[in-house]
Each structure stands twice: as structure tokens, then as C-alpha cells.
Amino acid sequence: MDTNNMFNGEMFNLNMFSKKLSNEEIKEMARDMCSGVEETHGEVRVMKWEDVLLKTRTGNITEIDTRCKIVHLQVKLQQTEEKLNETLTELEQSKEETSTCNSELESKSQQLNETLGELAQTKEDKETYRRGLENKSQQLNATETEKETTIKELDTVTQELNITNTALNQTQVELKQVKDLLEKAKDCPLNTTISSYWDLLYSTEFFGAVITSHKLEVLTKSIEKLEYFEGTRITDGIIQFFKMFHDGEDQCLS
Structure with a gap:
């Protein structure tokens, strides 16, 4: 403070704000000297009364007990209790949410394990199917080979059958000739x-x-x-x- 200026009177709860307060805000402060409403303005309160009390004092200054400290303490205690209750409520909610999250996490873990089991079974089924398909392919190749061999054998049998048919036809002709000659030789x-x-x-x-x-x-x-x-x-x-x-x-x- 400026030491050249003298102040004579009483001073209490002197605060300075960086904005113009509304009429309603001023009325709220004037309603009760111990209300502590000024503390709700936060950073807008650029000079605080509690900081003024810490400054060096000169002259004859007498502190008067206004009982506001007790009120302030009661208010702060009440506010602290309210915050504590809010915190406890939030903590309880957080516990419930945590319990719900744990349940969901356990359910998700179980689903994940089931999915992993299904995935392993799917891989095993896929491998079984692959081996079965490979066996079928080998069987098909063997069948194709047998088919080709059978076709060749069938061609050979057909050729032999044609030769046999030709020989049979020739034999039938010769047999007819023999029968004719036998018929002529009877007499x-x-x-x-x-x-x-x-x-x-x-x-x-x-x-x-x-x-x-x-x-x-x-x-x-x-x-x-x-x-x-x-x-x-x-x-x-x-x-x-x-x-x-x-x-x-x-x-x-x-």
C-alpha cells in the first residue's frame, strides 16, 4: 500500500475483480458479510482479502473478531462434506462401473476363449478337409490311371475279339464246306x-x-x-x- 495515504475506519473483506459485477452479485455479497461469495468468482478475483491480511501493517491497527472465520470454517466444512459425499457417491458409482466392467471383461474373456477354441477347431477342420481333399485327389489320379489302363486293355481285348471273330467267321465258312462235302460223300x-x-x-x-x-x-x-x-x-x-x-x-x- 501507499504509505503516504492514511486510512481511518474499518476494512473487511476487501476484494478487487477484473470484471464488472452485476447487481445480483453485489447484492449477494452485501447480504451476509461472512457468506464467502467472493470466493466463487475464481480467477476473476485479482486481489483477495486473505492476501491483504498477509501484508505488512503500519500504524495503529486493531483486529476485530467478526466470527467470520468460524462461519468460513463451517461453510468450508459443509462444502468439504458435500464434496466428500459427492466423491463417495462418485466412488460408489465408480465401484459399480468397475464391477460392471469386470463382469463385462470376464464375459468378453470367456467369449474370446470360446472364439479361440472355435478358431482352433476351424483350423483343425480345415486341415482335415485339406488332407481329405488331397486323398480324394490321389484317388482320382489313381482312378484316372486305372481308367487309362482299362481303356488300353479294352482296346487290346477289342482287337483280339475282332481277330477271333475273323477266325470264327473263317472257321464257319470252312465248316460249311466240310458239311457240304460230307453230304456229297454219303453215296x-x-x-x-x-x-x-x-x-x-x-x-x-x-x-x-x-x-x-x-x-x-x-x-x-x-x-x-x-x-x-x-x-x-x-x-x-x-x-x-x-x-x-x-x-x-x-x-x-x-
Whole structure:
């Protein structure tokens, strides 16, 4: 303070503000000297009464007990209690929120574990499916190989069947020729003279007997296609057929 200026009187709760206070704010301060309303203005209060009380004093200054300290303490205590209650309420809410968060976190953790289990099962199923697909591919390749082999074998069998059919057709033609010649040889007279090696069949060993493998061994060295007649009984007609067919003697057919 300026020491050249003297002040005579009482001073209490001197505050200076950086803004113009409204009429309502001034009335609120004047209503009760111990209300402490000035403290609600915060940074707008640029000079505070509690700071003035700390300044060096000169002259005859007497402090008067206004009992505002007690009121201020009561007010601050009340405010502190209100803040404490608010804090306790917020703390309780925070505990409830924390409990809710813990429950949600536990639920999320359980869901995460279930998801991880499902993911592991999915990976295992995927691997099983991959192995199954690989086996199916191998089986398919083996089947294709077997198919190609079967087709080749079928082609070979078809070729052999065609050859067999050709031989069968030729045999049927020859058999028809034999049947025709046998039919023509029915009326040939019994030949009692040996004019051909077929006359050997008139001997006791052959005539009237059935052609067997043993008898064929005697004749097949010089006679072709005699095996067609295995199981046939040797008769005069058979002998005449052999003589006409192999010797060119067809007097009975002229």
C-alpha cells in the first residue's frame, strides 16, 4: 500500500475483480458479510482479502473478531462434506462401473476363449478337409490311371475279339464246306482197294472206331485239319470225304 495515504475506519473483506459485477452479485455479497461469495468468482478475483491480511501493517491497527472465520470454517466444512459425499457417491458409482466392467471383461474373456477354441477347431477342420481333399485327389489320379489302363486293355481285348471273330467267321465258312462235302460223300461206294493213304482208315485199327488223340498222332503228320474231326466215328463217308478233299479224287461227285 501507499504509505503516504492514511486510512481511518474499518476494512473487511476487501476484494478487487477484473470484471464488472452485476447487481445480483453485489447484492449477494452485501447480504451476509461472512457468506464467502467472493470466493466463487475464481480467477476473476485479482486481489483477495486473505492476501491483504498477509501484508505488512503500519500504524495503529486493531483486529476485530467478526466470527467470520468460524462461519468460513463451517461453510468450508459443509462444502468439504458435500464434496466428500459427492466423491463417495462418485466412488460408489465408480465401484459399480468397475464391477460392471469386470463382469463385462470376464464375459468378453470367456467369449474370446470360446472364439479361440472355435478358431482352433476351424483350423483343425480345415486341415482335415485339406488332407481329405488331397486323398480324394490321389484317388482320382489313381482312378484316372486305372481308367487309362482299362481303356488300353479294352482296346487290346477289342482287337483280339475282332481277330477271333475273323477266325470264327473263317472257321464257319470252312465248316460249311466240310458239311457240304460230307453230304456229297454219303453215296460213295466202299473202296476196297488201296489207292490213297486215306485207305488206311479202312484198316481194323481205324474203321468203325472213334478218332482219338492217339489215332490223331498217327495221322496228323501228313494230314492237315484232321483235328476238326476229333470225336467223330470213322465211317465210309468220312473216308471218302478225306480222299476227295485231300487227294482230288472226286469220281463220286461227278
